[in-house]
Amino acid sequence: xxxxxxxxxxxxxxxxxxxxxxxxxxxxxxxxxxxxxxxxxxxxxxxxxxxxxxxxxxxxxxxxxxxxxxxxxxxxxxxxxxxxxxxxxxxxxxxxxxxxxxxxxxxxxxxxxxxxxxxxxxxx
Amino acid sequence: xxxxxxxxxxxxxxxxxxxxxxxxxxxxxxxxxxxxxxxxxxxxxxxxxxxxxxxxxxxxxxxxxxxxxxxxxxxxxxxxxxxxxxxxxxxxxxxxxxxxxxxxxxxxxxxxxxxxxxxxxxxxxxxxxxxxxxxxxxxxxxxxxxxxxxxxxxxxxxxxxxxxxxxxxxxxxxxxxxxxxxxxxxxxxxxxxxxxxxxxxxxxxxxxxxxxxxxxxxxxxxxxxxxxxxxxxxxxxxxxxxxxxxxxxxxxxxxxxxxxxxxxxxxxxxxxxxxxxxxxxxxxxxxxxxxxxxxxxxxxxxxxxxxxxxxxxxxxxxxxxxxxxxxxxxxxxxxxxxxxxxxxxxxxxxxxxxxxxxxxxxxxxxxxxxxxxxxxxxxxxxxxxxxxxxxxxxxxxxxxxxxxxxxxxxxxxxxxxxxxxxxxxxxxxxxxxxxxxxxxxxxxxxxxxxxxxxxxxxxxxxxxxxxxxxxxxxxxxxxxxxxxxxxxxxxxxxxxxxxxxxxxxxxxxxxxxxxxxxxxxxxxxxxxxxxxxxxxxxxxxxxxxxxxxxxxxxxxxxxxxxxxxxxxxxxxxxxxxxxxxxxxxxxxxxxxxxxxxxxxxxxxxxxxxxxxxxxxxxxxxxxxxxxxxxxxxxxxxxxxxxxxxxxxxxxxxxxxxxxxxxxxxxxxxxxxxxxxxx
Numbered sequence: 001x002x003x004x005x006x007x008x009x010x011x012x013x014x015x016x017x018x019x020x021x022x023x024x025x026x027x028x029x030x031x032x033x034x035x036x037x038x039x040x041x042x043x044x045x046x047x048x049x050x051x052x053x054x055x056x057x058x059x060x061x062x063x064x065x066x067x068x069x070x071x072x073x074x075x076x077x078x079x080x081x082x083x084x085x086x087x088x089x090x091x092x093x094x095x096x097x098x099x100x101x102x103x104x105x106x107x108x109x110x111x112x113x114x115x116x117x118x119x120x121x122x123x124x
Numbered sequence: 125x126x127x128x129x130x131x132x133x134x135x136x137x138x139x140x141x142x143x144x145x146x147x148x149x150x151x152x153x154x155x156x157x158x159x160x161x162x163x164x165x166x167x168x169x170x171x172x173x174x175x176x177x178x179x180x181x182x183x184x185x186x187x188x189x190x191x192x193x194x195x196x197x198x199x200x201x202x203x204x205x206x207x208x209x210x211x212x213x214x215x216x217x218x219x220x221x222x223x224x225x226x227x228x229x230x231x232x233x234x235x236x237x238x239x240x241x242x243x244x245x246x247x248x249x250x251x252x253x254x255x256x257x258x259x260x261x262x263x264x265x266x267x268x269x270x271x272x273x274x275x276x277x278x279x280x281x282x283x284x285x286x287x288x289x290x291x292x293x294x295x296x297x298x299x300x301x302x303x304x305x306x307x308x309x310x311x312x313x314x315x316x317x318x319x320x321x322x323x324x325x326x327x328x329x330x331x332x333x334x335x336x337x338x339x340x341x342x343x344x345x346x347x348x349x350x351x352x353x354x355x356x357x358x359x360x361x362x363x364x365x366x367x368x369x370x371x372x373x374x375x376x377x378x379x380x381x382x383x384x385x386x387x388x389x390x391x392x393x394x395x396x397x398x399x400x401x402x403x404x405x406x407x408x409x410x411x412x413x414x415x416x417x418x419x420x421x422x423x424x425x426x427x428x429x430x431x432x433x434x435x436x437x438x439x440x441x442x443x444x445x446x447x448x449x450x451x452x453x454x455x456x457x458x459x460x461x462x463x464x465x466x467x468x469x470x471x472x473x474x475x476x477x478x479x480x481x482x483x484x485x486x487x488x489x490x491x492x493x494x495x496x497x498x499x500x501x502x503x504x505x506x507x508x509x510x511x512x513x514x515x516x517x518x519x520x521x522x523x524x525x526x527x528x529x530x531x532x533x534x535x536x537x538x539x540x541x542x543x544x545x546x547x548x549x550x551x552x553x554x555x556x557x558x559x560x561x562x563x564x565x566x567x568x569x570x571x572x573x574x575x576x577x578x579x580x581x582x583x584x585x586x587x588x589x590x591x592x593x594x595x596x597x598x599x600x601x602x603x604x605x606x607x608x609x610x611x612x613x614x615x616x617x618x619x620x621x622x623x624x625x626x627x628x629x630x631x632x633x634x635x636x637x638x639x640x641x642x643x644x645x646x647x648x649x650x651x652x653x654x655x656x657x658x659x660x661x662x663x664x665x666x667x668x669x670x671x672x673x674x675x676x677x678x679x680x681x682x683x684x685x686x687x688x689x690x691x692x693x694x695x696x697x698x699x700x701x702x703x704x705x706x707x708x709x710x711x712x713x714x715x716x717x718x719x720x721x722x723x724x725x726x727x728x729x730x731x732x733x734x735x736x737x738x739x740x741x742x743x744x745x746x747x748x749x750x751x752x753x754x755x756x757x758x759x760x761x762x763x764x765x766x767x768x769x770x771x772x773x774x775x776x777x778x779x780x781x782x783x784x785x786x787x788x789x790x791x792x793x794x795x796x797x798x799x800x801x802x
Contacts, residue, residue: 031330072325097315
């Protein structure tokens, strides 16, 4: 089974704010590496935006990474924002009923309606 | 084809009027389900009829509006102020579309209409979340309170916690598939991620499976079935997940009020019930409607005319029967008279229309005028059942609209100004209608700033309407607002204030042979009172003679008729006061009003007339009794005689003038005032 590729690229940085793009297959294969890379960026910037438009596929492992990062950002009172969610990302979020957790503006592309209902949640 | 189109137009405009009314009500009360139903039915019917005529643009537009209304009435979408306002805009556009398709407008106008349609529909679709463009969903706007979510978690849903075992991923397993299976093939209600146990970044090994989530099934599923479905979904993962049940389904129906907002009955459970109640209410609407009939007003007018002739000819018969004194003749004639009287009453009633419809149109006027000026105004209506002749109703609408707009624009103050004065922030405009002594009285009252007489006088003097070196009475100053070109508005507002308004209003009222009176207290408010004569074509009349001329008073305005001593009457003076059982009653004589030659040594009678607020005595030579009077309007040079409301034929080719009581009281009043000023 081809595992594809995955990379994380910094695309912008300005005064403590950074934008980082994730591209490829955000799966178990790359989960560890991705997490530590993202953690580095997280520590580097006060506010970090993750551009998810390049994510072609994502599984529960990849999803976890985003979750932990997000929870960490709340704990440390830093900003981590997910932006430009690709369809697979939205799908995953919906699947786990985690819309409320991310509380970011999610731009849903055509036909990608919320099929799974919405719940409001907090990191507890 | 044209008459079909005309009928469609008439019906459609009526539907649209009730649509607007329903939507205005909905805007005020977002939970008004009946208004929603009315609105839906109206649009639905228009869509259907439009389809018959192949009015494509109309059909397409109304189809989408109907969709929105359907979603609202089935609670798939909540009613908001934004939606209500958009619907009102849509209903305005429907009027424009109907007008285009049912009148001879050029095809090129359609292009513009279509672009307006599109603009409205874009907003509509956005609200319905069916847009084909990207939809921005800002979840931060959603309620942050988890209680909201917990409402859902009634113990009536079977719920389970699924915990992934740490090495699930290392075994090459993916829980997503199981979840998707659940969504597709089971009676899942929701899945919710649980984040209490999420590790901190420091303690996180990304290859561990750490997810924990809650799975809830629909209430109607037994816990055994739910467990079974869950197991089925996680079949291939079972050793790598732990599943705990946290709630069982309870199969008793919760008591009323027990559920905090969760409706116990499944929507699909009682379809038959819902349908029958809907059906029966539709049916009663239909039977109500079938008891009404559309009649062309031309036919009605013809009928009233004929009935009028009938009444007159019967009058002649009555007179003859009195003269012949033949019993065989008198009895059928008296029965005939009774029948004719019934027919007359019925014919008159056919033309009478309640003023409520016209009043309700003012809701929109108030809403729009208040909206533009940013004020808060409420409309109160009274006497909506009061009936007026159809012709009057048609012509009173525009003047009323202007008066109401004026009240909102110039009368009611801004919210801040009102609060400063200790008034409630919401201004009130009230419309009321009632019958009074042979006239209809319509009052428009507001609790705004009233008339600033000094400013009005100043303005009138500046415009040359008033003399600078003369003093004027309060009522005279009030009358200046009816002068042509008069306006005290600081700036010409969008609504009114160009000074073309009130004089046109007065002209319209004059044309209906009504009078308009003002009562105002500066700082507190103003009442405009319109008194309209009943322009029934046939009235009960009280005939009198002055000299060689006969006059008829509308019987409803005659209160009394007394003997009157001629010594007291002096034709030169016009300001006699009569002692009517202790009450001071001003009087004058018809002969002096109309300059009729007569023998003043004759015994006279005093007819006491009233027009709803003012009472006068009018001296005549001889009262001649009651008479069914057919009003024939005066035309040409005689049409605008003040004090005269028409003419009639009495029995044997004799003509009598019909007195217009409010008009004549006005005349007398003017005469008396000018006498004082000389």
